[in-house]
Amino acid sequence: MDKKNFQIETKCVQGGYTPGNGEPRQVPIIQSTTFKYATSEDMGKLFDLEASGYFYSRLQNPTCDTVAAKICELEGGTAAMLTSSGQAASFFSIFNLASCGDHIVCSTALYGGTYNLFAVTLKRMGISFTFVDPDCTVEELNAAFQPNTKAVFGETVANPALTVFDFEKFATAAHAHGVPLIIDNTFATPVNCRPFEHGADIVTHSTTKYMDGHDSAVGGCIVDSGKFDWMAHAEKFPGLCTPDESYHGITYAEKFGKEGAFITKCTAQLMRDFGCCQSPQSAYYLNLGLESLHIRMERHCLNAQKVAEFLENHEKIAWVNFPGLKSNKYYDLAQKYMPKGTCGVVSFGVKGGRQAAETVMKNLRLIAIETHVADARSCCLHPANATHRQMNDEELLAAGIPGDLIRLSCGLESYQDLIADIEQALTNV
Ligand SMILES: *Cc1c(COP(=O)(O)O)cnc(C)c1O
Numbered sequence: 001m002d003k004k005n006f007q008i009e010t011k012c013v014q015g016g017y018t019p020g021n022g023e024p025r026q027v028p029i030i031q032s033t034t035f036k037y038a039t040s041e042d043m044g045k046l047f048d049l050e051a052s053g054y055f056y057s058r059l060q061n062p063t064c065d066t067v068a069a070k071i072c073e074l075e076g077g078t079a080a081m082l083t084s085s086g087q088a089a090s091f092f093s094i095f096n097l098a099s100c101g102d103h104i105v106c107s108t109a110l111y112g113g114t115y116n117l118f119a120v121t122l123k124r125m126g127i128s129f130t131f132v133d134p135d136c137t138v139e140e141l142n143a144a145f146q147p148n149t150k151a152v153f154g155e156t157v158a159n160p161a162l163t164v165f166d167f168e169k170f171a172t173a174a175h176a177h178g179v180p181l182i183i184d185n186t187f188a189t190p191v192n193c194r195p196f197e198h199g200a201d202i203v204t205h206s207t208t209k210y211m212d213g214h215d216s217a218v219g220g221c222i223v224d225s226g227k228f229d230w231m232a233h234a235e236k237f238p239g240l241c242t243p244d245e246s247y248h249g250i251t252y253a254e255k256f257g258k259e260g261a262f263i264t265k266c267t268a269q270l271m272r273d274f275g276c277c278q279s280p281q282s283a284y285y286l287n288l289g290l291e292s293l294h295i296r297m298e299r300h301c302l303n304a305q306k307v308a309e310f311l312e313n314h315e316k317i318a319w320v321n322f323p324g325l326k327s328n329k330y331y332d333l334a335q336k337y338m339p340k341g342t343c344g345v346v347s348f349g350v351k352g353g354r355q356a357a358e359t360v361m362k363n364l365r366l367i368a369i370e371t372h373v374a375d376a377r378s379c380c381l382h383p384a385n386a387t388h389r390q391m392n393d394e395e396l397l398a399a400g401i402p403g404d405l406i407r408l409s410c411g412l413e414s415y416q417d418l419i420a421d422i423e424q425a426l427t428n429v
Contacts, residue, residue, distance in 0.1 A: 016070030078226030086206020171199025
């Protein structure tokens with residue numbers, strides 16, 4: 001049986017790890033920083049990337065590699081690596097391709113932390129970004145490219161705007177300009193969307209969210225589709241297509257091909273120098289989450305759908321944003337790319353604005369107030385009163401976050417109980 005042909009459910013449960021005779025059934029936690037060798041020659045081959053193996057867990061660790069291999073199978077990629085967080089994965093995915101003086105085209109529908117990383121911190125490192133409206137025309141999108149553009153970046157389902165990414169439009173433009181499309185697939189997960197099947201070249205994840213799914217471990221992942229031909233655009237990607245003097249003159253795209261160049265360079269250079277590695281213990285927790293990802297995503301989506309439908313029909317609710325509602329602007333795109341569902345996050349506004357939203361939040365009993373999403377336990381956040389509390393109503397609107405917006409992450413509880421909790425909280429408004 002070819003493992004590649006297994007259904008996604010089987011890959012969630014058994015991907016990445018096949019124990020031999022008498023070996024542990026569960027992925028072993030190799031809690032060791034270093035690895036022992038008989039001769040210096042043996043170790044030298046590893047340093048020269050002539051042989052594969054482990055020497056120091058900042059670069060690679062067997063537990064982390066096993067879990068990365070599972071995510072690689074889930075996404076249908078050729079190589080993958082874990083990182084310490086989703087932020088580290090986003091950072092590496094850009095910095096592995098772009099240097100000071102380079103430019104990236106990016107959708108405005110973006111996680112706030114990613115926006116800050118790109119617009120503030122990477123800008124300080126000399127990498128500039130042009131942010132484009134995800135609903136822009138093809139002409140507007142093409143106009144955003146510059147001769148020094150190195151990649152296009154977007155999110156499958158944006159956090160918190162819940163904008164659905166138009167893969168066809170963005171992938172076509174990226175490839176016409178000879179650059180890869182990088183997708184943050186955190187909210188959809190590979191269970192609901194596999195970006196490589198829609199033209200994406202690199203995928204990133206905050207595994208902290210649905211993949212872990214139990215509030216246990218912060219982590220990230222990068223997966224390469226192995227499809228982007230770096231050598232065909234060698235002048236744009238000198239880091240991959242010319243010798244790396246900091247690594248014995250290796251040319252990654254030559255030595256490791258389309259399938260392995262991106263992740264090998266990212267590990268050998270960026271992980272070596274920045275050290276944003278995931279701990280084996282965290283990777284173990286992540287793998288436990290992955291084993292039930294396919295079952296959980298189905299329930300998260302069902303609960304969100306039921307809650308969104310309830311809210312849409314409630315007289316005290318001003319508006320509801322969920323791509324699974326027929327009335328939603330992104331319903332058709334969601335059906336095209338995510339027929340099984342999008343995610344478990346719904347946002348909505350309560351009539352009466354900021355004050356009413358606060359009252360509802362205060363009166364929830366089951367749904368907890370947290371700065372988090374994608375957990376087994378339902379949680380919610382009122383940005384105007386928490387993460388964005390320094391802004392007035394006008395500034396909030398300009399940021400696309402109305403004062404009455406409540407972001408609700410539907411967990412794995414019964415949707416009847418979630419709806420009952422919201423219903424009783426609404427009686428106080
Ligand atoms: C949370 C999140 C991140 C950042 O991930 P961390 O693991 O918190 O560093 C990146 N992208 C999206 C879409 C997220 O939701």
